[in-house]
Amino acid sequence: MRAVYEKCRELTWPHLKNSTRKQYEENFQRHLLPVFGNSRLHRLSTVELQAYFNSLSPRLSPKTVKLIHGTLRAALNQAIAWEMMTRNPAKGVKLPRKHSVKPPIVLPLIFIRKVIQTVAEPTRSLLILMVFASMRVGEVLALRWKDILPGRIIIDERVYDDEFDDVKTEAGQREVPLDRHGVILRALQAMWERNKKFRKPNDLVFANSVGKPLDRHNLLRRHLKKAAEKLELPDRIDFRSFRTMHASLMRRMGGRLEVARDNMGHAGSTGSITLDVYSKSWWEERVDAVTRVVEAVFTEPEAKEEETNTVTSPKRLHTDGSDGDWEPFWEPQGGNPDQKPM
Known part of the structure; x- marks a missing residue:
């Protein structure tokens, strides 16, 4: 997984908007690499990822969990494009439901x-x-x-x-x-x-x-x-x-x-x-x-x-x-x- 992260940083993330790239970097450094950095791609399973994302709630908001999952899913899709793996185990993960969105503040x-x-x-x-x-x-x-x-x-x-x-x-x-x-x-x-x-x-x-x-x-x-x-x-x-x-x-x-x-x-x-x-x-x-x-x-x-x-x-x-x-x-x-x- 760390190799995928390094290759994405080098080859594909420079083409993203700065805010997206920063978000990907933060999600990997703070959440994904400490857990999956040394994991072999072919051994990653949907069950393992499901258990990980379940463990993030309620410590993190549903929105944050979704962003972390999106980062992982995008990186693994890129790994498939590079023929480093054949399927994306992040695709079958169920995420927590979002909280109801608070209405925007409109001041008098x-x-x-x-x-x-x-x-x-x-x-x-x-x-x-x-x-x-x-x-x-x-x-x-x-x-x-x-x-x-x-x-x-x-x-x-x-x-x-x-x-x-x-x-x-x-x-x-x-x-x-x-x-x-x-x-x-x-x-x-x-x-x-x-x-x-x-x-x-x-x-x-x-x-x-x-x-x-x-x-x-x-x-x-x-x-x-x-x-x-x-x-x-x-x-x-x-x-x-x-x-x-x-x-x-x-x-x-x-x-x-x-x-x-x-x-x-x-x-x-x-x-x-x-x-x-x-x-x-x-x-x-x-x-x-x-x-x-x-x-x-x-x-x-x-x-x-x-x-x-x-x-x-x-x-x-x-x-x-x-x-x-x-x-x-x-x-x-x-x-x-x-x-x-x-």
Whole structure:
């Protein structure tokens, strides 16, 4: 089994997405090699594997057990392709049933705003990009200054544990609009002011002190979880919760499914090829939708009107920045031209 692991690492896993490869590595190192590393392939039996996977419950969740089994099954399938064995004993293993999936956390508008206003930077700006620009956390952390264009953000890269990769799907390579009130833009400006050392086109917008990607786990533990605890929000809230909220806010504000789909980089709203090809959303429609979501979050009444589920037309956004016009930071007035993000 160890030989299969080494050959997979050398020959096939380099072709996988970084996150998948890391998952395979971890499953083998932590779970499979300690038990089966010295096992001969022809002696592996389905009964033996069944007993092993039964032993993982309830210590590990059904989802984790399924991931470990998937890793083993994929490796043994590769061994069959290399003619190292004739059958895959992992195929007949029965796995524990999944627990019922908890519904996604969707916060009331007032609490979305409170989290954004409570959480520390740079997590505050990261959440703004996730909620309003519909970006995944790995896409935000991989964002570079050259990706910030007037009126839009180019998304073509993601990062996971310091390793960069293509976006999750072909549809994930996209452009997302900035809102007309400048909330997303001010979040980017906050990062521009924070990262005075890293302002070249290829530098990361969310860089640490040495120019590397920020650690999502640290941001979650040190910033988001603390803010959630302070506001007495569910302890299972995480970064993915806020990306999910983008779709919910789009529906609440009357946006078409195609608008949410194109903003979020999903392949299709219904799985229909016809819809994917012909039901594209207009750019201005997407800008309007993002702007309405920003207005909803930052104008939600503090008390009574929360129950009415209505949003008043804003005269002033409740943000921490200036409401006046200002020059985009990629067009600085004077200064070193080499410092421009574009």
